[in-house]
Every structure is written in structure tokens, then in C-alpha cells.
Amino acid sequence: xxxxxxxxxxxxxxxxxxxxxxxxxxxxxxxxxxxxxxxxxxxxxxxxxxxxxxxxxxxxxxxxxxxxxxxxxxxxxxxxxxxxxxxxxxxxxxxxxxxxxxxxxxxxxxxxxxxxxxxxxxxxxxxxxxxxxxxxxxxxxxxxxxxxxxxxxxxxxxxxxxxxxxxxxxxxxxxxxxxxxxxxxxxxxxxxxxxxxxxxxxxxxxxxxxxxxxxxxxxxxxxxxxxxxxxxxxxxxxxxxxxxxxxxxxxxxxxxxxxxxxxxxxxxxxxxxxxxxxxxxxxxxxxxxxxxxxxxxxxxxxxxxxxxxxxxxxx
Amino acid sequence: xxxxxxxxxxxxxxxxxxxxxxxxxxxxxxxxxxxxxxxxxxxxxxxxxxxxxxxxxxxxxxxxxxxxxxxxxxxxxxxxxxxxxxxxxxxxxxxxxxxxxxxxxxxxxxxxxxxxxxxxxxxxxxxxxxxxxxxxxxxxxxxxxxxxxxxxxxxxxxxxxxxxxxxxxxxxxxxxxxxxxxxxxxxxxxxxxxxxxxxxxxxxxxxxxxxxxxxxxxxxxxxxxxxxxxxxxxxxxxxxxxxxxxxxxxxxxxxxxxxxxxxxxxxxxxxxxxxxxxxxxxxxxxxxxxxxxxxxxxxxxxxxxxxxxxxxxxxxxxxxxxxxxxxxxxxxxxxxxxxxxxxxxxxxxxxxxxxxxxxxxxxxxxxxxxxxxxxxxxxxxxxxxxxxxxxxxxxxxxxxxxxxxxxxxxxxxxxxxxxxxxxxxxxxxxxxxxxxxxxxxxxxxxxxxxxxxxxxxxxxxxxxxxxx
Numbered sequence: 001x002x003x004x005x006x007x008x009x010x011x012x013x014x015x016x017x018x019x020x021x022x023x024x025x026x027x028x029x030x031x032x033x034x035x036x037x038x039x040x041x042x043x044x045x046x047x048x049x050x051x052x053x054x055x056x057x058x059x060x061x062x063x064x065x066x067x068x069x070x071x072x073x074x075x076x077x078x079x080x081x082x083x084x085x086x087x088x089x090x091x092x093x094x095x096x097x098x099x100x101x102x103x104x105x106x107x108x109x110x111x112x113x114x115x116x117x118x119x120x121x122x123x124x125x126x127x128x129x130x131x132x133x134x135x136x137x138x139x140x141x142x143x144x145x146x147x148x149x150x151x152x153x154x155x156x157x158x159x160x161x162x163x164x165x166x167x168x169x170x171x172x173x174x175x176x177x178x179x180x181x182x183x184x185x186x187x188x189x190x191x192x193x194x195x196x197x198x199x200x201x202x203x204x205x206x207x208x209x210x211x212x213x214x215x216x217x218x219x220x221x222x223x224x225x226x227x228x229x230x231x232x233x234x235x236x237x238x239x240x241x242x243x244x245x246x247x248x249x250x251x252x253x254x255x256x257x258x259x260x261x262x263x264x265x266x267x268x269x270x271x272x273x274x275x276x277x278x279x280x281x282x283x284x285x286x287x288x289x290x291x292x293x294x295x296x297x298x299x300x301x302x303x304x305x306x307x308x309x310x311x312x313x314x315x
Numbered sequence: 316x317x318x319x320x321x322x323x324x325x326x327x328x329x330x331x332x333x334x335x336x337x338x339x340x341x342x343x344x345x346x347x348x349x350x351x352x353x354x355x356x357x358x359x360x361x362x363x364x365x366x367x368x369x370x371x372x373x374x375x376x377x378x379x380x381x382x383x384x385x386x387x388x389x390x391x392x393x394x395x396x397x398x399x400x401x402x403x404x405x406x407x408x409x410x411x412x413x414x415x416x417x418x419x420x421x422x423x424x425x426x427x428x429x430x431x432x433x434x435x436x437x438x439x440x441x442x443x444x445x446x447x448x449x450x451x452x453x454x455x456x457x458x459x460x461x462x463x464x465x466x467x468x469x470x471x472x473x474x475x476x477x478x479x480x481x482x483x484x485x486x487x488x489x490x491x492x493x494x495x496x497x498x499x500x501x502x503x504x505x506x507x508x509x510x511x512x513x514x515x516x517x518x519x520x521x522x523x524x525x526x527x528x529x530x531x532x533x534x535x536x537x538x539x540x541x542x543x544x545x546x547x548x549x550x551x552x553x554x555x556x557x558x559x560x561x562x563x564x565x566x567x568x569x570x571x572x573x574x575x576x577x578x579x580x581x582x583x584x585x586x587x588x589x590x591x592x593x594x595x596x597x598x599x600x601x602x603x604x605x606x607x608x609x610x611x612x613x614x615x616x617x618x619x620x621x622x623x624x625x626x627x628x629x630x631x632x633x634x635x636x637x638x639x640x641x642x643x644x645x646x647x648x649x650x651x652x653x654x655x656x657x658x659x660x661x662x663x664x665x666x667x668x669x670x671x672x673x674x675x676x677x678x679x680x681x682x683x684x685x686x687x688x689x690x691x692x693x694x695x696x697x698x699x700x701x702x703x704x705x706x707x708x709x710x711x712x713x714x715x716x717x718x719x720x721x722x723x724x725x726x727x728x729x730x731x732x733x734x735x736x737x738x739x740x741x742x743x744x745x746x747x748x749x750x751x752x753x754x755x756x757x758x759x760x761x762x763x764x765x766x767x768x769x770x771x772x773x774x775x776x777x778x779x780x781x782x783x
Contacts, residue, residue, distance in 0.1 A: 183685075184684040184685050184687075185683070185684060185685060186676040186677065186680070186685065189669070189672075189673065189676055189685065190673075192665060192669065193662050193665065193669065193673050195664075196662035196663055196664045196665040196669070197658075197659075197661060197662045197663050197664075199658060199659050200653075200658075200659050200660050200661055200662050200663075201662055201673065202621070202640075202641055202642075203619075203621060203641050203651060203653055203659055203660075204641070204645065204650075204662075204673050204674045204727060205641055205642050205644070205645025205646070205650070205674050206642060206673065207640070207642040259664070263662075263663075263664040263665060264664055264665075
């Protein structure tokens with residue numbers, strides 16, 4: 001009994017531990033690299049990671065129910081490719097509406113296949129990853145979609161008051177919204193309950209299928225939003241965009257302390273996770289290490305974070 | 316003098332978690348060919364002691380002496396090699412594999428670099444026959460009944476050449492006849508000079524099967540006594556300290572004039588329940604008897620829509636209802652406390668508050684958002700009302716003892732006040748003290764007008780609580 005209490009405490013403090021880790025890393029980086037110290041670089045990190053961060057919000061919800069969505073990167077890319085011409089023709093609002101709805105619908109399909117089709121989430125989302133990416137290539141033939149008005153760059157690259165990145169603002173506001181949603185609505189509490197023990201939640205009257213479908217649909221919407229922000233940043237949609245972004249999103253959540261098997265964790269902590277990931281990548285860049293190494297680090301960090309988690313809960 | 320006979324001796328074992336001792340200076344001795352029962356309320360330290368002995372917990376103080384030599388196990392494999400085998404409550408077999416594969420799991424005989432299946436099958440069958448178990452060694456474990464699976468586990472212990480066999484609640488999934496069989500087997504094993512540590516909540520069983528009894532309470536030895544010198548009253552007193560409210564017959568003043576729920580012609584799809592009907596009055600406690608495997612649990616699950624049914628209709632207050640899944644059942648104020656606490660009852664990893672309020676958030680909404688002040692108030696009320704032992708509503712639920720966990724699940728529904736509550740073995744794996752409290756809760760709910768369908772194995776429970 002006492003042992004379990006101890007775990008509880010350490011779990012609660014997990015997010016704060018990671019804040020300390022983050023601060024420690026910033027200080028360390030600042031000492032090592034003079035380039036890092038510039039405020040511009042710090043804000044850049046925020047800007048660069050806002051896309052991962054937005055996607056991590058969706059991934060975090062899905063992970064809280066105890067599953068993951070491997071199709072996140074593909075959904076983001078497909079949303080960008082479909083919305084790009086609409087941005088050009090019908091304006092910003094239309095583009096966002098189409099892109100996000102598309103993500104929502106793909107998420108809905110994922111959710112339906114998992115719940116009503118009784119297919120393992122791993123299989124469904126792995127399949128969807130390929131299908132969505134395939135559709136992208138069919139549509140684009142591999143040629144980047146261009147023609148987005150330059151002024152739309154404000155979403156992807158713009159700064160409020162000349163310094164604070166717009167995309168980061170979107171990210172942080174949505175994070176707060178999601179945190180409140182998870183804490184203060186029945187839906188949110190059921191998400192945690194499902195992750196805690198799906199069968200018990202079901203027998204207690206939680207409509208588990210509905211909650212799961214909703215979670216995937218919301219996740220899909222966030223993935224799409226991430227893809228759209230990227231599209232508006234580079235002002236074109238490429239067929240190979242957002243490749244393996246799902247991994248970074250998952251890593252951000254895991255580092256932030258969201259349990260891989262669901263039920264525990266705070267969505268806000270995914271911000272910390274995303275920033276830590278971003279910091280590592282930033283340092284690699286500043287140190288002149290090839291970007292090919294980034295993938296290796298992402299994967300290794302996921303494994304390390306889960307390992308730390310399971311070892312600490314065993315002790 | 317008796318030292319010759321002592322196989323295993325644990326002296327002054329203390330194991331602390333986070334500074335608080337779970338067991339303190341516990342001594343326990345096991346003689347050759349003895350069935351030595353270990354009893355105690357939940358949280359008394361029985362499983363902690365066993366886990367220390369089995370090498371699952373390390374870092375204790377005290378000594379474990381096996382055959383006169385001091386030993387220290389670092390993991391269960393060490394213990395197994397030394398001749399201590401444990402049969403867990405959750406039958407830990409690999410269901411899709413054959414009986415012989417399970418018996419020799421981890422120690423498969425090898426011939427020419429290949430697993431010698433023929434030898435395994437033959438040896439396993441020989442072993443099973445010797446023990447008098449009616450199980451085919453080539454059967455698939457998943458196809459066996461829980462009782463047969465238990466036999467396979469016992470056979471595995473014997474195959475391991477274990478001298479000490481620990482049985483943790485071995486009868487919890489067995490029917491009456493199967494339990495009888497098991498007792499015979501235990502006696503046989505004891506005659507073959509195997510020593511058995513028998514852990515159980517059922518005092519009756521302990522009397523039937525054991526030679527000596529050790530009682531633990533709050534992590535300390537209370538007494539070790541020859542079984543013939545014990546009585547139920549004595550044991551209960553040792554276990555809980557007082558015997559108040561045990562064996563109390565509940566009488567309620569409710570009048571049964573109003574039929575609350577009626578179930579008609581329930582037949583299970585591919586199952587053993589056929590054409591069951593019953594009617595339940597408002598505020599009535601109806602007991603469903605029948606041994607394990609007669610379909611009680613399935614019936615309960617069909618009613619709330621958690622199990623597929625071929626036919627069957629529910630009438631609530633005279634109105635016909637369709638309950639395709641538990642969510643709809645709960646909306647219609649029909650709820651169930653399932654048999655398997657860990658698998659189906661608790662939302663593990665979450666706090667007491669989450670567990671109690673998961674079904675009642677609907678009542679604590681303010682403009683569509685959860686009002687935590689309101690929700691927590693009712694949670695605290697429940698915790699106090701039910702005497703859940705905990706540090707507060709943010710206590711993680713899996714850190715509670717079995718009885719307290721069960722109370723939390725009961726609290727979930729108490730908070731909702733359903734019209735109909737189905738209780739499937741509500742006191743399974745719960746100690747005597749908590750049992751009495753749960754009975755009290757059931758009684759109160761019935762008095763407040765909830766109709767209760769009680770499924771239980773224990774005759775006493777049925778007689779004391781039920782109206783019909």
C-alpha cells in the first residue's frame with residue numbers, strides 16, 4: 001500500500017520534474033552555446049515546435065484512452081494538400097474549415113473502425129497512415145501544391161507585437177482549452193476512465209465506443225491543424241510533409257508524463273515534452289550534427305522515456 | 316526436538332514500505348506434511364509474507380530458514396528452485412497451450428536440440444494419473460474448467476518437486492463439489508510429505524482442510540494454534556478484534572406491493588442460461604443461488620446489456636425497456652457491481668474520487684461543465700459514510716485493500732441511487748470486518764427503495780440478507 005502511494009506522488013510530480021529538466025537543459029544549453037542564448041533562438045524553438053505541440057494535444061487525448069494514432073503525420077499532410085488550393089481560391093477561413101473537417105472525418109473513420117469494426121487500433125491507424133499518405137501522392141503526383149497568398153504566412157511565421165510567434169499562441173491557447181475540456185467535462189473524465197479500465201468504465205455506464213470515436217475525431221482535427229500551420233508556414237503543401245510527426249507527438253506526450261497505457265497524465269505536460277524534444281533537436285542543430293540524427297534521437301527518447309516510466313513505477 | 320520436522324521457518328520477518336511496516340516480526344513455521352492455514356483480514360499482511368517468502372519482495376529483515384539453512388531469495392525462480400511453489404489466486408497458466416506444455420513450461424525436456432513433446436506428454440499424463448487427476452495432458456488449458464486448471468497448477472508444483480506449496484484462495488473460483496475434490500487432493504499431497512500453506516477467507520474451509528492455523532492481524536502474529544483447538548468465534552475474534560455485527564440477520568420493514576423490475580424469458584446466445592424469468596419488488600433483496608457456472612453472472616450481464624442474449628425482455632415499472640449496452644442500462648437506473656473487482660469494477664490507476672463519481676457526473680454539472688466542489692462533496696460524504704480507510708479522496712484506488720475497493724464500487728452506485736442494483740458476489744475476497752459493513756450498506760440501500768439482485772455463493776449471506 002505504502003509503495004503505491006509513493007508512485008502516486010512521483011507520478012503527480014512527474015510534470016514538475018520535467019519542468020526542472022527543461023529549465024536545466026535551457027541553462028546548460030545557454031552555457032554551451034552562445035547562439036542558443038539569443039532570445040530569438042528561444043522564441044524560434046517555441047515557433048518550430050508549435051506544430052508538433054498542436055499534434056501532441058490530439059495524440060495526448062488518444063493516449064489517455066490507452067491507444068495511439070499512427071496516422072497522425074499522414075492526416076496532417078493530407079489536410080495540407082487538400083486545403084492548399086482552397087486557401088488560394090477561397091481564403092483562410094475556408095481552408096481551415098476544409099482541412100480541419102477532413103482531419104475530423106478521418107479520425108472519425110479510425111474511431112469507427114476500431115470500435116464498431118473491432119479492429120485493433122494499431123492495425124487501423126497503421127493502415128490509415130498508408131492510405132492517407134497514398135491519397136496524397138495520388139492527388140499531387142508528388143508535385144508540391146503552391147499558390148497560397150504570401151500574406152497567409154502570418155499564421156505559420158507571423159509574430160505578435162513583433163516577437164511572439166502566432167503559431168505558438170495557437171498551440172498554447174488550444175492546450176489550455178483541451179486541459180479544461182478534459183478536466184471539466186464528462187467527456188474528459190470518461191477519457192481518463194477509459195484509459196484507467198475500459199471494461200469497468202463501460203459497466204459503469206460510460207458509452208465507450210462514442211468516447212473513443214470522439215477522441216479519434218478530435219485527434220484527427222488537431223493533426224490536420226498541425227498540417228495546416230505547416231502549410232501556411234512554407235506556403236506550399238508537399239507530399240512528404242509531416243513524415244513521422246506522429247513519433248514526435250507521441251514522444252512529447254510520453255516525456256510529459258502521459259502514460260502509454262492511458263488513464264494518467266495531464267495534457268498541459270505535453271507542452272513541456274514538446275519543448276524538451278525541440279530543445280534536444282535545437283542543440284543538435286547548433287552543434288552542427290546532421291539532421292539525419294534527429295530521427296534516431298526521437299526514437300531513442302521515446303524508448304528512454306517509457307523505460308524511465310516503467311522502471312520508476314516498479315520500484 | 317521438533318526441528319527435524321520443520322521444513323520452513325520464517326523468523327521475525329519485517330517488511331516496510333515507505334517507512335510503514337506491512338508486516339512486523341512475523342514468525343511462521345511449516346512442518347513436513349502439514350497443511351498450515353494462514354488467515355487474516357485484508358491488509359493483515361498475508362500476501363506480503365508470501366511475497367517475501369517467494370522472493371517477490373526483497374529487502375526485508377528477519378530470516379527464512381529452509382531445511383535448517385538460511386536462505387535468501389531474490390526472485391520467484393530462486394524460490395521455485397529451492398522447492399517453494401505458489402499457486403496464485405489468478406490461475407497463471409498459458410491458456411492457448413496444452414496441459415503438458417504448461418506443466419513443463421520453462422523446463423521442457425530437450426532431445427537433439429528439439430523439444431521432446433512426446434516425452435513431455437507422456438510424463439505429464441503419468442504425473443496426472445499418479446495424482447488421480449482426471450485431466451488429459453494433451454488438452455488445451457483454455458478448454459478446461461477453472462477447477463481443472465487448478466489441478467494443472469497443482470500438478471505443475473508437484474512436477475517442480477516442490478516441497479512447499481502455497482495456495483492463495485484456491486477455492487475462489489470453484490463450486491462446492493470441486494472444492495470437496497480439492498480438499499481430498501490437498502490431504503493426499505500432505506500424506507506425500509508435501510507441506511501446504513493454505514490462504515483463505517473462508518473459515519469453514521480452513522477448518523476442513525488445515526492442521527494448524529496462523530492468524531495475522533495488522534501485520535503482526537496474533538496466534539498459531541492447532542485447528543482442533545479453534546472455533547469460528549475465536550478465529551473471527553483473532554482476525555478482526557471484535558465480533559459485533561457478524562451473523563446479523565437483517566429485517567426490513569419494506570412492503571412489497573410494487574413490482575419494480577421484471578425480467579422475462581432470458582436466454583443466452585451460445586450459453587447456459589435458458590428461459591429465466593423473475594420479478595423484483597421495490598426495496599426487495601432477491602438472492603440468486605447456484606454454484607459457479609450455472610449462469611448467474613451471465614444472467615446479470617445480460618440484464619444490463621453487457622452480454623449477448625437470444626431472447627429476454629425487461630420491464631421497468633411496467634414499461635418495456637431495450638438495453639443494448641450498460642450505458643443505456645445506467646441511464647435507466649439499472650446498475651451492476653461486477654464479480655471481478657480488478658477486471659471489471661475498478662477504474663484502476665485512478666483515484667477514489669474518480670471511481671465514485673464516474674457514474675454520477677451527470678448530477679454535478681453546471682452549464683455543461685463538471686462542478687468539482689459539488690462532486691467532491693458527495694465523494695467525501697460517501698467515503699465517510701462507508702468508512703473507506705484511506706488518506707483522502709485522491710488516494711489511488713488500487714492501493715486500497717479489497718474490502719475498501721469494494722466499498723468504493725458500492726459507493727459509485729450509492730451516489731447514483733439506482734432503482735435496480737445487481738450485486739455479483741459483492742463480498743468475494745473481502746475480509747470479515749468489511750463484509751459486515753458491506754451487508755449494512757446493502758441493507759440500507761434496500762431500505763431506501765433500491766431493488767437488489769444479489770448473487771452469492773455464501774449461504775449465510777443469502778439467508779441473512781435476502782427477502783426471497
